[in-house]
Amino acid sequence: MMSPARRRISLGDFRHEALSETSSTNSECLARARAGDGGFLWVTAQKQTSGRGRRGRTWASERGNLYASLLLIDPAPMERLSSLPLAIAVAVHRAIRMVLPPGAAPLEVKWPNDILIGRRKTCGILVEGEKLADGRYALVIGIGINVSVMPDNSLYPVTCLRQEGSTAAPEELFAHLFASMAEVLDIWNEGRGVREIAARWRDVACGIGEKITVNLPDRSISGQFAGIDDNGVLMLETGAGNMMRIAAGDVFFG
Numbered sequence: 001m002m003s004p005a006r007r008r009i010s011l012g013d014f015r016h017e018a019l020s021e022t023s024s025t026n027s028e029c030l031a032r033a034r035a036g037d038g039g040f041l042w043v044t045a046q047k048q049t050s051g052r053g054r055r056g057r058t059w060a061s062e063r064g065n066l067y068a069s070l071l072l073i074d075p076a077p078m079e080r081l082s083s084l085p086l087a088i089a090v091a092v093h094r095a096i097r098m099v100l101p102p103g104a105a106p107l108e109v110k111w112p113n114d115i116l117i118g119r120r121k122t123c124g125i126l127v128e129g130e131k132l133a134d135g136r137y138a139l140v141i142g143i144g145i146n147v148s149v150m151p152d153n154s155l156y157p158v159t160c161l162r163q164e165g166s167t168a169a170p171e172e173l174f175a176h177l178f179a180s181m182a183e184v185l186d187i188w189n190e191g192r193g194v195r196e197i198a199a200r201w202r203d204v205a206c207g208i209g210e211k212i213t214v215n216l217p218d219r220s221i222s223g224q225f226a227g228i229d230d231n232g233v234l235m236l237e238t239g240a241g242n243m244m245r246i247a248a249g250d251v252f253f254g
């Protein structure tokens with residue numbers, strides 16, 4: 001798809017397969033990749049029986065919400081992949097904005113790529129990668145958006161689009177996502193695009209300048225959220241001028 005000879009990405013590059021039910025749209029995409037699919041494939045399902053979230057959590061997947069995964073093959077050199085979550089978040093944010101009524105609660109991105117409305121989680125994103133037997137690299141971007149169902153979640157407050165005044169069905173939301181992802185990936189794929197994507201991400205970011213706690217696999221660290229660099233690394237001011245750079249973790253406000 002990209003480097004060294006980068007090319008434009010457009011709507012016409014993408015295909016879409018809509019399923020009634022599957023175990024996980026991410027698993028479905030990975031299976032297609034192993035079977036030789038060339039990528040740019042969206043798989044959506046009305047229901048997932050084994051939806052999965054980050055850090056091995058379950059993603060409750062009843063009918064009524066959007067479950068969508070995008071398969072990309074060899075999307076970029078490894079060093080550039082770290083900025084991809086920002087691009088995904090910007091695209092999803094834009095799609096959701098299209099279906100929210102004027103005056104809805106603030107729609108923001110929480111590092112690296114959760115989407116919050118009024119500080120309540122409405123979307124989770126799980127990016128998974130796999131080196132295939134033929135040497136290609138399969139990357140799957142899995143997106144779960146609460147449209148009309150609010151799954152219980154003890155970790156974060158949650159909401160759904162219906163609760164926030166949207167009347168859109170999952171299919172309508174997906175049409176916006178399909179378009180915005182093509183547009184944003186095209187920008188990201190350009191050499192200068194990473195910086196532009198990071199700037200767009202900061203414009204809609206939640207909590208920059210606030211006190212946050214970041215849960216890492218082995219510990220929690222608190223400090224002031226100083227922002228992100230252009231590759232999406234979180235910068236945490238931990239006092240006395242110390243700046244920690246964090247590539248992955250779960251953020252909690254306050």
Ligand SMILES: O=C(O)CCCC[C@@H]1SC[C@@H]2NC(=O)N[C@@H]21
Pocket residue numbers: 023024025026027048050051052053054055057059066067068069114123124125126142143144145
């Ligand atoms: O934990 C998170 O916040 C990420 C949740 C990602 C859920 C989506 S739903 C579509 C895709 N298929 C899955 O099994 N998971 C992702």
